[in-house]
Amino acid sequence: MNFFNRKGDLHSIIKLLLPEKLLLGKFSLALLVSSGSALCFPLAMKDIYGLCEEKTEVSKIFKVVAKWTAIFTIGSLGTYYRRLTIDQLANKLSMNLRHQYYKVLLQKRISIFAEQNSGNLSHQLGHDIYQISQTVVFEFSSILRGASFFTGGLGYLLYTSVPLTLVTILPISSLALVSKHYGTILKKEREKMSEISRFAQGYTRERISQIKTVKLFNAEGFEMKKYKELLDKLYGQAVNVAGYSAIHHGLMEGLGQNALLWCIGYGAYLVSIDSGLSIGKLTAFAMYSMYSGLGFRLLSSGYTEMKKASGIYRIINQNAQLSDVETVSFDSEKVTSVFTKGTPYIQFRNVSFKYPIRDHLVFDNISFDIKAGEIIGIIGQSGSGKSSIFNLITHLYKPTSGDILINGENILEKPAWWPRQMISIVSQETLLFTGSIIDNIRYSDPQASEEAIMEACKKADAYDFIMEMPEKFNTPVGEQGYALSGGQKQRILIARALLKKPNIFLFDEATSALDANTEGYFQDVIEKEFKGKGYTVIIISHRVKSLKNICDRIMLIDEGKVIALDTFENLETHPEFKLLL
Numbered sequence: 001m002n003f004f005n006r007k008g009d010l011h012s013i014i015k016l017l018l019p020e021k022l023l024l025g026k027f028s029l030a031l032l033v034s035s036g037s038a039l040c041f042p043l044a045m046k047d048i049y050g051l052c053e054e055k056t057e058v059s060k061i062f063k064v065v066a067k068w069t070a071i072f073t074i075g076s077l078g079t080y081y082r083r084l085t086i087d088q089l090a091n092k093l094s095m096n097l098r099h100q101y102y103k104v105l106l107q108k109r110i111s112i113f114a115e116q117n118s119g120n121l122s123h124q125l126g127h128d129i130y131q132i133s134q135t136v137v138f139e140f141s142s143i144l145r146g147a148s149f150f151t152g153g154l155g156y157l158l159y160t161s162v163p164l165t166l167v168t169i170l171p172i173s174s175l176a177l178v179s180k181h182y183g184t185i186l187k188k189e190r191e192k193m194s195e196i197s198r199f200a201q202g203y204t205r206e207r208i209s210q211i212k213t214v215k216l217f218n219a220e221g222f223e224m225k226k227y228k229e230l231l232d233k234l235y236g237q238a239v240n241v242a243g244y245s246a247i248h249h250g251l252m253e254g255l256g257q258n259a260l261l262w263c264i265g266y267g268a269y270l271v272s273i274d275s276g277l278s279i280g281k282l283t284a285f286a287m288y289s290m291y292s293g294l295g296f297r298l299l300s301s302g303y304t305e306m307k308k309a310s311g312i313y314r315i316i317n318q319n320a321q322l323s324d325v326e327t328v329s330f331d332s333e334k335v336t337s338v339f340t341k342g343t344p345y346i347q348f349r350n351v352s353f354k355y356p357i358r359d360h361l362v363f364d365n366i367s368f369d370i371k372a373g374e375i376i377g378i379i380g381q382s383g384s385g386k387s388s389i390f391n392l393i394t395h396l397y398k399p400t401s402g403d404i405l406i407n408g409e410n411i412l413e414k415p416a417w418w419p420r421q422m423i424s425i426v427s428q429e430t431l432l433f434t435g436s437i438i439d440n441i442r443y444s445d446p447q448a449s450e451e452a453i454m455e456a457c458k459k460a461d462a463y464d465f466i467m468e469m470p471e472k473f474n475t476p477v478g479e480q481g482y483a484l485s486g487g488q489k490q491r492i493l494i495a496r497a498l499l500k501k502p503n504i505f506l507f508d509e510a511t512s513a514l515d516a517n518t519e520g521y522f523q524d525v526i527e528k529e530f531k532g533k534g535y536t537v538i539i540i541s542h543r544v545k546s547l548k549n550i551c552d553r554i555m556l557i558d559e560g561k562v563i564a565l566d567t568f569e570n571l572e573t574h575p576e577f578k579l580l581l
C-alpha cells in the first residue's frame with residue numbers, strides 16, 4: 001500500500017487507516033460498546049431518580065442498580081479495548097508511514113538533500129509522522145464519539161421536550177460560535193509559537209553539532225545571549241497563547257455552566273406545572289444537554305486537529321512523491337560489489353554538467369577516456385571540478401548532456417546502483433557512522449569475514465592503531481567519528497573502500513590527513529595491489545608530486561575543462577601544471 005500517492009487532504013488521511021481492517025473492526029466494535037454505555041448513563045440516572053418519586057423496596061433498587069452495573073462493566077471493557085486498539089492503530093500507522101517515507105528518502109537523488117534541510121527531513125520522519133498518526137487515530141475516535149454523543153444527546157432532548165430543547169440549544173450554539181472564534185485565534189497564535197520553537201530547535205541543534213567551533217571561538221557567551229533572546233521571544237509568544245487559551249477556557253466554562261443553569265431552571269418550571277416532565281427525566285435531560293455540548297466540542301476540536309495534521313501530512317506527502325528518485329536496490333542480501341570480468345575503462349563523451357541548485361556550468365562539453373587498468377591522477381585548482389567528476393561517474397548526479405560509459409555501457413541508461421557496485425570510493429569528507437570501528441569498515445561488505453577485514457585494515461595501515469585502541473575493533477568511534485583523529489578516520493575509510501573490492505577505485509584527497517610515512521605506505525599499496533592487476537584507479541590529490549610514481553597519466557583540470565591528460569613527465573613543462581607543483 002502506498003501511503004503517499006494521494007493529495008494529502010483530510011479525506012485521504014483518514015483512508016490511511018483502511019489497510020488495518022482487523023484492528024479497525026475491533027476498534028469500531030469497542031467504540032460502539034463504550035460510547036453506547038456512556039450514552040446510557042443519563043438513562044440510569046433517570047431510572048434511579050425515578051425510584052425516589054415513590055416508596056420503593058430495597059430489592060427493586062438493588063435490581064435497577066445491578067442491571068446498570070452490568071451494562072457499565074461491559075462499557076468499561078469496551079473502553080479498555082477502544083484505548084488498546086487506538087494505540088495499536090496509531091503505532092501501526094506511524095510504523096508504516098515511517099517505513100515508507102524512509103524508503104522514499106533513500107531513493108531520492110542526492111541533489112534533493114542540498115535543497116532540503118536534513119534536520120527537517122529527520123524531524124518529519126521521527127516527530128511529525130508520529131504526531132500525524134496519533135492525531136489521525138485519536139481524533140478520528142474523538143469525532144466518532146463526538147458524533148454519537150451529539151446525535152444521541154440531541155435526539156433525547158427533542159424526544160423529551162421541544163421547548164426545553166430550544167432553550168438549551170440557543171446557549172449551546174452561542175457557545176459554539178465563541179469557541180470557534182477563540183479557537184481560530186488560538187490556532188494562529190500557536191502556529192507562531194511553534195515557528196519560533198522550530199527555529200530555536202534548529203539553532204541549538206546546529207550549535208551543539210558544531211560545539212568545537214563554538215568553543216574555539218570562545219563564543220559560549222554569545223551563544224547564551226542569542227539563545228536567551230530566542231527563549232524570551234518564545235516565552236512572550238507562550239504568554240500570548242496562554243492569554244487566549246485562558247479566555248477561551250474561562251468563557252467556555254462560564255457559558256457552559258450558565259446554559260445548563262437556564263435549562264434546569266426552565267425544566268424546574270416545567271416539572272412544577274405538571275407538564276409531564278419528571279425529576280428523573282429532567283436529570284437525564286440536563287445530562288444529555290451536556291453530552292450534546294461535549295459531543296459538539298469533540299467534533300469541532302477533532303476536525304481542527306485533523307486539519308492541522310493534514311497540513312503537515314500534505315508537506316510530507318509532497319516530499320514523498322516519487323519524483324527525483326533514482327533506481328536503487330532494496331535487496332539487502334544482494335552483492336553490493338562486483339568485480340567486472342574485463343578490466344574497466346571509463347569514457348566521458350561531450351559531458352556538460354551543472355548542479356541543480358546552481359546556474360553556472362561546472363563542465364561544458366568535456367570528453368576524455370580512461371583506459372582499462374590505468375591509474376590516473378586528477379589535479380587542478382580548488383573548485384575546478386575534480387570531485388564533480390567522481391559525482392558523475394558514481395551517478396550521484398546526472399550530466400545535463402552527454403554520456404558517461406563504463407566498459408562501453410552508458411551508465412545513464414542503467415539503474416543508479418549499477419556503476420556504484422563496481423566502484424569503491426574514498427571521498428573528501430571523513431565522516432563515520434556512530435558505532436564501532438568494525439561496524440564502519442563492514443559497511444562496504446556486511447558479509448565480509450574477519451580475516452578480510454584484518455587484511456583490508458593492514459593494507460590501509462589502520463590495523464596497528466586499531467589494535468592499540470581500548471576495545472580494539474569494537475571501539476566506538478563517537479558521533480560522526482568524533483573520537484578519532486583525522487588520519488585515523490581516513491585510514492578506516494580507506495580500509496572500508498579496500499574491503500569492498502570492486503575493480504574501480506576512486507580516491508578523493510584520501511590521504512590529505514595522513515603523515516608522509518603513512519601516505520608513502522598507501523602509495524605502495526596502490527602500486528602493489530592495483531597496478532596491472534585488473535583495477536582502474538583515479539586519484540584526486542593536491543599533493544601533485546605524490547602522484548608522480550604511481551600514476552600512468554595525470555588529468556589537469558581548469559575551470560571545468562580538461563586541459564591536459566598526459567604522463568607526469570610530459571606535463572612538467574605545462575605552465576598550468578607548474579603552478580600546481
Ligand SMILES: Nc1ncnc2c1ncn2[C@@H]1O[C@H](COP(=O)(O)OP(=O)(O)OP(=O)(O)O)[C@@H](O)[C@H]1O
Nearest residue numbers: 114355357358362381382383384385386387388389
Ligand atoms: N553539491 C553541490 N552543489 C552545488 N554546487 C556544487 C556542489 N559541489 C560542488 N559545487 C560547485 O561545483 C564546482 C566544482 O566543485 P568541485 O567540488 O568539483 O571542485 P574541486 O576541484 O573538487 O574542488 P576542491 O579541490 O576544492 O575539492 C564549484 O564551483 C563548487 O562550488
